[in-house]
Amino acid sequence: MPSTDDIFSLPPSVVSRIEGDAQSLIRREAEAWLVERCRETLESAGKWTLDYSSPDAYELSCEPHRERWSRTLGEWAFEAPLNPLFEPFYDNGKVFARWLRIDLADGLQGRAVLALPKNCNHPVPLVIAQHGLGSSPERVFGLNDDAGYYNGYALSLVEAGYAVLAPLNVIEGPPRARLARLCHLLGRTLWGLEAGKLRRFIDCVSDFPELDASRIGMWGLSLGGYYTAYTAPLEKRIKVAITSASFNERWHKMAVSSPLYTAYIDVEEEHFWIPGYFAGGFGDAELAALICPRALQIQQGRADGIGWWPIQEKEFDRAKKFYDQLGVGDRIEYAGHNGGHEILTGQGLDFLRRFL
Numbered sequence: 001m002p003s004t005d006d007i008f009s010l011p012p013s014v015v016s017r018i019e020g021d022a023q024s025l026i027r028r029e030a031e032a033w034l035v036e037r038c039r040e041t042l043e044s045a046g047k048w049t050l051d052y053s054s055p056d057a058y059e060l061s062c063e064p065h066r067e068r069w070s071r072t073l074g075e076w077a078f079e080a081p082l083n084p085l086f087e088p089f090y091d092n093g094k095v096f097a098r099w100l101r102i103d104l105a106d107g108l109q110g111r112a113v114l115a116l117p118k119n120c121n122h123p124v125p126l127v128i129a130q131h132g133l134g135s136s137p138e139r140v141f142g143l144n145d146d147a148g149y150y151n152g153y154a155l156s157l158v159e160a161g162y163a164v165l166a167p168l169n170v171i172e173g174p175p176r177a178r179l180a181r182l183c184h185l186l187g188r189t190l191w192g193l194e195a196g197k198l199r200r201f202i203d204c205v206s207d208f209p210e211l212d213a214s215r216i217g218m219w220g221l222s223l224g225g226y227y228t229a230y231t232a233p234l235e236k237r238i239k240v241a242i243t244s245a246s247f248n249e250r251w252h253k254m255a256v257s258s259p260l261y262t263a264y265i266d267v268e269e270e271h272f273w274i275p276g277y278f279a280g281g282f283g284d285a286e287l288a289a290l291i292c293p294r295a296l297q298i299q300q301g302r303a304d305g306i307g308w309w310p311i312q313e314k315e316f317d318r319a320k321k322f323y324d325q326l327g328v329g330d331r332i333e334y335a336g337h338n339g340g341h342e343i344l345t346g347q348g349l350d351f352l353r354r355f356l
Helices: 013-044 055-073 153-159 175-187 189-205 223-231 252-254 285-291 309-325 345-355
Strands: 085-091 095-107 108-117 124-128 164-165 210-222 238-244 295-301 332-337
Touching: 013 252, 055 189, 055 285, 085 108, 095 153, 095 189, 095 345, 108 153, 108 189, 124 153, 124 223, 153 345, 164 189, 164 332, 175 189, 175 345, 189 210, 189 223, 210 345, 223 238, 223 309, 238 345, 285 309, 295 309, 295 345, 309 332, 332 345
Parallel strands: 124 164, 124 210, 210 238, 238 295, 295 332
Antiparallel strands: 085 095, 095 108, 108 164
């Protein structure tokens, strides 16, 4: 510690400097120690023993980890009658889209846009198109998206013969932080609330005769990519998952400052902090393991500041090992590109055609 022989002999300005030096030292010591503990904890807790003898055996060996992930998220299991209600959204010669509202619990509802290809004579597969932070279901359809992050991919999906469900989530950091704090008081997270909501939407639309409930995919950008990566491990009815602009090596992304990418430790995004995340051994590769053997495409731009692409590609190599050891390595794909924070519509549609 900074010290002197006689603290009372020093002027107040020097005492203040000594106080500041002491705080600087213990703060940096604590952070360095905690960051290293995060790395060690994630590495040790993520060493899972899985059964690769068959897909069924593999999924059975994943169940304890799947249940632990549900507990880590603090997932809500909503059971209220759904009482679906439709309101207008968009209708032309090719697309028929409506707002769908369902009851989750007393005083809590879920809202999403459900779009169907018009004049289709058979049940069609469904893709859940999840928007990101600061966005909306309207933007996944190409509205108010001047920067072209979404490239109207939801509309392209409907025109390609898919139904689209575009759920509405809370989109701004401060309101999400307020809700996250309230969820934490209950031992849960906002992620668990919205994952539970999404699963109830699947319950609802699975009964619609226009939809083929055996063929459901999910595709999200940014925060929507997180929701895809967080929900698909829990919801096996999601047969294909596509994450755009979200996949990362989680220790670096959460806890390690760098000029090469934005780390959450350096920004006011409180809602991204999930208690016990690393203690459960959940890196992005491990969440991919809980999606396996279902199909997973990861879209990631090298110019995207959410991560540094060599680190992201190394994490993908870890994820792919789970698929390779099960003999289904063709069902996971890294769609790397030289762009930034955006959807790759063509690559995603090609992947869906192969596996959905």
